[in-house]
Amino acid sequence: MSQRNIYLQTLTVADALERGRTALERDRLVAAVTIQTHEAAGRVTAAPVYARVSSPPYHSAAMDGYAVRAEETFGAREETPLKLTPGRTCFPINTGQPLPDETNAVIKIEDIIQLPGGEIEIDAAAYPWMHVRRIGEDIVATELLLPQNHLLSPYDIGALLTAGVWELETWEEIRMTFIPTGDEVLDFTTRPTPAPGQVIESNSQIFCALARQWGAQPRRVSPVADDPDKLRAAVIAGLESDAHVVVVGAGSSAGSKDFTRRVFDELGQVLAHGLAISPGKPTLLAVARGKLLIGAPGFPGSAIVCFEEILAPLVAWLGRRQPPQRPRKTVRLSRKTPSRLGIEEILRLAVGTCGAQAIATPFGRGAGLLSTLIRAQALARIPAAGEGIEQGAEMEAELLVPESSLERVLLHVGSHDNTLDLLTNEMMGLTEPYRLVSTNVGSLGGLTALKNDAAMISGCHLFDPQTQDFNFPFLQRYLPDLAVTVVNLAIRHQGFIVAPGNPKGISSLADLARADVSFVNRQRGAGTRILLDHHLRQAGIAPQQIRGYQREEHTHMAVAVNVLSGASDCGLGILSAARALGLDFVPLAPERYDLVIPDSLLNDPRILTLLELLRTEAFQKKIQDLGGYETCLTGQIMTAGQGLGRE
Ligand SMILES: Nc1nc2c(c(=O)[nH]1)N[C@H]1C(S)=C(S)[C@@H](COP(=O)(O)OP(=O)(O)OC[C@H]3O[C@@H](n4cnc5c(N)ncnc54)[C@H](O)[C@@H]3O)O[C@H]1N2
Numbered sequence: 001m002s003q004r005n006i007y008l009q010t011l012t013v014a015d016a017l018e019r020g021r022t023a024l025e026r027d028r029l030v031a032a033v034t035i036q037t038h039e040a041a042g043r044v045t046a047a048p049v050y051a052r053v054s055s056p057p058y059h060s061a062a063m064d065g066y067a068v069r070a071e072e073t074f075g076a077r078e079e080t081p082l083k084l085t086p087g088r089t090c091f092p093i094n095t096g097q098p099l100p101d102e103t104n105a106v107i108k109i110e111d112i113i114q115l116p117g118g119e120i121e122i123d124a125a126a127y128p129w130m131h132v133r134r135i136g137e138d139i140v141a142t143e144l145l146l147p148q149n150h151l152l153s154p155y156d157i158g159a160l161l162t163a164g165v166w167e168l169e170t171w172e173e174i175r176m177t178f179i180p181t182g183d184e185v186l187d188f189t190t191r192p193t194p195a196p197g198q199v200i201e202s203n204s205q206i207f208c209a210l211a212r213q214w215g216a217q218p219r220r221v222s223p224v225a226d227d228p229d230k231l232r233a234a235v236i237a238g239l240e241s242d243a244h245v246v247v248v249g250a251g252s253s254a255g256s257k258d259f260t261r262r263v264f265d266e267l268g269q270v271l272a273h274g275l276a277i278s279p280g281k282p283t284l285l286a287v288a289r290g291k292l293l294i295g296a297p298g299f300p301g302s303a304i305v306c307f308e309e310i311l312a313p314l315v316a317w318l319g320r321r322q323p324p325q326r327p328r329k330t331v332r333l334s335r336k337t338p339s340r341l342g343i344e345e346i347l348r349l350a351v352g353t354c355g356a357q358a359i360a361t362p363f364g365r366g367a368g369l370l371s372t373l374i375r376a377q378a379l380a381r382i383p384a385a386g387e388g389i390e391q392g393a394e395m396e397a398e399l400l401v402p403e404s405s406l407e408r409v410l411l412h413v414g415s416h417d418n419t420l421d422l423l424t425n426e427m428m429g430l431t432e433p434y435r436l437v438s439t440n441v442g443s444l445g446g447l448t449a450l451k452n453d454a455a456m457i458s459g460c461h462l463f464d465p466q467t468q469d470f471n472f473p474f475l476q477r478y479l480p481d482l483a484v485t486v487v488n489l490a491i492r493h494q495g496f497i498v499a500p501g502n503p504k505g506i507s508s509l510a511d512l513a514r515a516d517v518s519f520v521n522r523q524r525g526a527g528t529r530i531l532l533d534h535h536l537r538q539a540g541i542a543p544q545q546i547r548g549y550q551r552e553e554h555t556h557m558a559v560a561v562n563v564l565s566g567a568s569d570c571g572l573g574i575l576s577a578a579r580a581l582g583l584d585f586v587p588l589a590p591e592r593y594d595l596v597i598p599d600s601l602l603n604d605p606r607i608l609t610l611l612e613l614l615r616t617e618a619f620q621k622k623i624q625d626l627g628g629y630e631t632c633l634t635g636q637i638m639t640a641g642q643g644l645g646r647e
């Protein structure tokens with residue numbers, strides 16, 4: 001039996017960082033190197049830099065005109081103009097040229113009158129050093145230009161060259177190697193198609209892109225199998241290379257194939273294993289041969305927290321840089337968000353502003369999720385000392401986007417549909433783009449969000465068999481006190497998802513009752529299930545007659561997977577789910593997919609733009625091109641009792 005890891009006590013991030021800084025000898029690990037000034041932007045000075053030459057290096061003209069001795073022009077006035085003779089009392093000069101000896105001022109060309117005999121006339125006096133850049137006005141040779149540990153900006157490069165500094169001492173860029181691990185992890189460079197149990201290696205590239213933003217030099221090796229000998233060899237190779245930091249991806253938690261801890265113990269000293277932060281808890285921190293060793297958890301969301309919370313501050317410290325900081329903003333949390341006591345939890349938020357208010361809707365929290373990170377506008381922390389944040393509470397968020405873009409975010413919470421993806425893309429194509437950000441929580445979840453001011457719009461497709469109407473009966477029940485407008489997005493077709501070629505010849509509800517047909521159902525409460533039950537009742541078919549009626553799945557895609565695997569012959573769902581897996585589709589029942597909009601937002605530019613877009617022929621054509629939709633109601637305001645708008 002293999003030996004499993006036992007976690008050390010969980011440390012706070014601050015304590016782990018302190019242990020890292022204490023254990024590393026920064027001055028021995030990171031050297032100063034001389035580099036060319038013109039290649040130094042973004043680097044950090046390792047020593048003070050002094051100017052070698054002054055700027056300007058001589059008194060120079062700041063204007064085109066005539067150099068003069070100011071004292072000789074003193075009586076010149078409009079009523080008593082003064083004549084000057086070029087070559088004797090004035091000297092023609094261009095901007096940047098050195099002033100002739102004895103002169104100390106420049107009169108602009110537009111301020112002189114050219115006389116016929118070659119002389120010039122002025123009607124105002126010059127004062128000493130008028131329009132002159134004096135020697136050393138900007139930079140004086142020998143003065144301190146830049147102190148040590150200064151991050152070099154593009155401006156600095158100009159100043160350094162101006163001051164005659166051709167090369168300078170900077171700290172080395174921190175070199176880091178990422179070692180992906182795991183038998184199931186496929187090298188993305190081979191463009192693999194993952195089989196069940198396999199994943200495409202991607203964490204190394206998140207790592208590399210982040211590292212470049214930090215001014216570090218990342219490198220990645222090919223994935224290493226779950227074998228302690230191979231992992232040890234890869235870590236030793238990293239330690240023997242010129243890298244300052246070696247990061248092992250995955251295998252840091254407690255699984256039977258998680259060898260990272262063991263290898264770190266063998267090669268060096270583990271400083272921390274298990275942090276009081278989530279995601280990111282299994283992070284490992286160690287030193288070996290004077291270098292920093294990090295074990296990053298495998299889930300991308302956890303790996304990112306490890307990179308940004310642990311690695312970034314230590315890399316910044318090693319390179320004498322300020323750790324990256326995100327701008328902050330106070331937001332109002334639209335949903336109660338519980339959290340575990342004793343663990344700091346990082347939330348991903350969809351954030352949009354309405355006037356002075358910034359509404360933040362938390363996304364799902366899975367550490368394996370990247371899709372919510374790409375949609376999020378901000379992150380926020382629930383402190384370890386609390387058990388969560390109440391709905392409506394204000395909290396400090398860290399922005400992932402410019403603050404000014406928040407007023408262009410349109411928060412959608414509700415049911416997902418492919419037409420929303422289309423809408424999202426179209427809105428970003430406008431001259432003044434808007435970002436439609438969706439949190440998919442189903443139709444009823446969307447109505448709850450509207451009630452809590454957590455959404456600006458909500459996609460909804462709830463059929464009420466009793467009234468034969470869509471959405472309105474539910475609005476009356478769930479949002480009796482909120483004035484809303486309902487606008488149709490599209491009519492979409494639910495239908496039977498069947499194997500390619502429809503081998504069982506399923507064409508109607510009656511086929512579901514056949515002994516040779518097996519079905520896969522949706523869960524109770526799903527809009528699709530309500531729709532099915534209604535149509536079964538109408539057709540006079542009892543659930544007991546359907547083989548597989550009790551087999552429930554929670555999403556259109558899960559239903560489609562059942563059909564793909566052959567576990568079921570058919571299920572009810574939308575065309576796009578069938579298409580995604582190369583299955584066939586038999587349309588059964590149209591339903592109305594509407595957007596519910598609070599009346600208070602009807603004049604908001606985001607909503608106005610959205611409605612305008614929905615009403616264009618071009619957009620409706622794009623919906624039709626998706627297949628499985630009708631657009632006869634798209635963009636129209638719906639009223640109660642309208643149903644599908646057909647007789
Ligand atoms: N019994 C316990 N199990 C787990 C615990 C625990 O405390 N006790 N912690 C959980 C937490 S929290 C996390 S986070 C994960 C992290 O585990 P590992 O670091 O050991 O990572 P793996 O299990 O090897 O992989 C997780 C997941 O990530 C995928 N992966 C791995 N490398 C990559 C990569 N380079 N690019 C993309 N994806 C990658 C891997 O295939 C897995 O799907 O442990 C929990 N378990």
Ligand code: MOO
Nearest residue numbers: 279280281302367
């Ligand atoms: O802490 Mo793990 O990193 O949640 O998923």
